[in-house]
Amino acid sequence: MGAFIAFQDVTKNFGAVTVVDRLDLQIAKGEFLSLLGPSGSGKTTILMMLAGFERPTSGAILLADKPITHLPPHRRQMGVVFQNYALFPHMTVAENVAFPLEMQRVPRAEITRRVERALDMVRLSPLKDRKPSQLSGGQQQRVALTRALVFEPDVILMDEPLGALDKQLREHMQLEIRDLHRRLGLTIVFVTHDQSEALTMSDRIAVFNAGKVEQIDTPQAVYDRPRTRFVAEFIGETNLVEGKVVEAGAQQAVVRVGETALNVSGEVSPGRDVSLSLRPERIRLGKEPAAANALNVTVADCIYHGDHMRLVLKSGTIELVARAERLAGDWAVGTEAVASFDPQDCTVLAS
Amino acid sequence: MSRASVRDRSRAFALVAPLVLFLALFFVWPLWTMVTASVVDDAVTKVLPRTAVAMADWDGSDLPPPAVHGALAEDLRTAQDQQALGEAVRRLNSAVSGFRTLLTRTVTAAREAPDPAALDFAAVDPRWNEPRFWRAIKEAVPPYTDRNLLAALDLRRDAGGSIVAEEPGAAANRIIMLRTFVIAGSVTLACAAIGLPYAMLAAAAGGVMRALLLLAVLVPLWTSLLVRTAAWFILLQQEGLINRTLGSLGIIDAPLPLIFNRLGVIIAMTHVLLPFMVLPIYSVLIAVPRNLMPAAASLGAGPIRAFWRVLLPLAMPGLMSGCLLVFMVAIGYYITPALVGGANDQMISSVIAFYALGTANWGMAGALGLILLAVTLLLYLVYGRLSRSPQLPGA
Amino acid sequence: MLRALQIVFGILVVAFLILPIIAILPLAFTSSVFLTYPIPAYSLRWFEELVSADVWRLSIVNSLIIGGGATVLSTVLGTLAALGLRASSLPFAGLLRTLFLLPMVVPAVVLGVGMQIFLVRLGLASTYPGVIIAHAVLCVPFVVVSVSAALQGIDPAVEKAAMSLGAPPVTVFRRVTLPLAVPGVVSGAVFAFATSLDEVVITLFVAGPNQRTLARQMFSSIRENISPTVAAAALLLIVGTLCLAALAALLRRREKRAVAVP
């Protein structure tokens, strides 16, 4: 099997509503997996099933090849970091961190030692006798993280742990968590609806929509080769173009869009209507054709974005948005130009 | 349902069960006892079961057939429980006086007679020749009665069994109920008149001011009701603080009659119940966005129009809750009218207490209590609907 | 103009609400036998009367016994019930909650009549257990409301966190839920005690001369022949209930702060 955690055909209904629909998901030991999706797509529900707070309606969840579907949460050895941290308000920082060790009946002296070491590691030792209400958001976040890590669980589950922090602190914590993951070799399942967070931190990203997995892949693959229209639109910005397949080979095809034929990558059969995804920054604008695909376009609009420009290009019925670096020169509205892009950047989406 | 949720549910049941049992036993049952006390009338049936059966066939005109005689003689001869017998005699005597001697004599005769079935009642006492004594027994044997409930509404059954109004001289309950509603209504009006502007003031004030205004409402709420009533008793006396002050300021020559009258009752009850008006209105008003009044003003509404068109409609749900609450609590009041009121200011609770504590007439106390209970629960139902939370403020 | 009117109105109402309560206090220290101002001289004779006269002393002791008993009984029952009501799986939760609040709604005299008939039948009339039970019925709503509020303030995620950290349900309850509910339980108990202390009507119906409480004694004293002892007793009650209320408010504040993490 190999997978450390496995969801096998897991479905979860709340009443008549199906929140997670026939989920199959494998997570390797030491992997950092992000669950990414819009609000209400079932991310928290999946995490709660893994932590044992929700029971799947059907299907099984395995940990190290053993079914844990009916194991109560306190016997699962998973550290959970909740969105609002869920620190014990009546305990000090040190007591919070000591709690999981007490539950494991670790001897007193060792608890003290391990709590101190753990708090040292996140630079919280000076605050150890404070109550959570006397800490800043970032400090609370670190306590929650430490509390989940201190008992050396097999898996750490995090539900939008950085959602309540401001941008700067969030980026700092992202790095800190990534660092911990590398150093301790932790298995982390990380829920977020922030795509850039998922892209920067994860080994793999699972993109969810309405309780179904749209794509599970590395960040690069998810971004460069989105499999579905949803993924292409949800992550980053993209141009969607409709066309008809006229020729198909292994991993590549020719798609007719209006008057033009485009070389694209993807496995399709001839004659089908398909959507293509083309990232704006992959379009090179010049006076001459510079790649296998080249379109004569007119600059219809030019929007200033500080470090770059966004250009709206028109070619017959096709309308594309391209990203132009400031250094690449000025493109006045009305200018005629050639837009070039490679076949592997032009991805066929599953309908 | 999964095993875990069954366990969850049974645990929840186990936790609420003690209180449910406790309240069923010591709250619901006592109330039920009170209700039944007002309709149960089984003193006579218990002692004269055979007579009750035998009388079922008698139409009540003229004298009953010999079978009834036999049954009555047998019942009286076998009546062992002296206390029960006493109760039955008292019950019958209250219907037709003379029953006490009549029955005492007849019981002795029945016990001594060689053959009770053949006892000659007319020979024991000539009153047995009068149908009205027999009829009184017939009327008293059904185990349930609506007598108390009717009496509570100043009604009674006439000789023919149809419901008629009590003679004006004996009819006091309707007057008392009307008075209860009038007093509770006046208190509600007074509370609304003071409480609405006060709550608006508190909601509009900021910081310390608001805290102080609220504290002024909460302190009385937390202070013992008895202490507050005692305070008003002392203040309103003939020689009390208010009369003294007004006198020494030269505003009045003779002390005003403030205590043992309606005015005193309404003043004291308004003081006691004002927090119940202020708090619901206030809680509605603080939920209103602060800039609504300026917004209304910017749309061209003058302060008075803004008040009528914006603030008052917004305060309305709170005002309604407050009025219901004050009225509901007021109609059941006992202590304040009992201490500060005169004889003509006693409310329905006082009458209930009088029947229960003074004359041990549970039937009447129960019947009036039932009416008060029903009205209160009805108001509470409306209140619960209106405020979407069954909780009373101050708890 | 409008502003001045508002201020005058505010002051008048605050005076109406507060002054009567304040006015009664100095009278407890009068040396005269009349409850009138001006006070001729100050003395503690009425407090002495309160502790030396048998009826008053007994009534204070009774109030403490009955208040204590009713508080314990209602706090235990009410806390358990509030915990049960919290479970989402409990059917008829709304109905039960209403039942638990009803003793606050039913007019005291009505309940008094029912209690009297009922306790006489049980042979509990004019006994301490009878009076304690009757008072506990009245106190229960305050405990349920107060504990429920505290429980509602607990973030369910905190309990889940404890579970995920290895705590079995019983430990979660003991180490997390209960400590967080304690302020609510204490303030419920305080309200219960204050309610029992102030209760007159039910006591009138179910207590015999031996269970006369302070409030009941004050009631008959006002009715029959009022003396400054009543003012002294009132002072005692005011100070007592205000201390208790302050304690409850303090606990509520703390509980709110503890729960409102962010």
Ligand SMILES: Nc1ncnc2c1ncn2[C@@H]1O[C@H](COP(=O)(O)OP(=O)(O)OP(=O)(O)O)[C@@H](O)[C@H]1O
């Ligand atoms: N206990 C529940 N009962 C009924 N419906 C629920 C329950 N919990 C979640 N849901 C529903 O399931 C769906 C998925 O919820 P979930 O919390 O898993 O979404 P999410 O992806 O975590 O969203 P978010 O990003 O907003 O946190 C939502 O539509 C939600 O309304």
Ligand SMILES: [Mg+2]
């Ligand atoms: Mg979520």
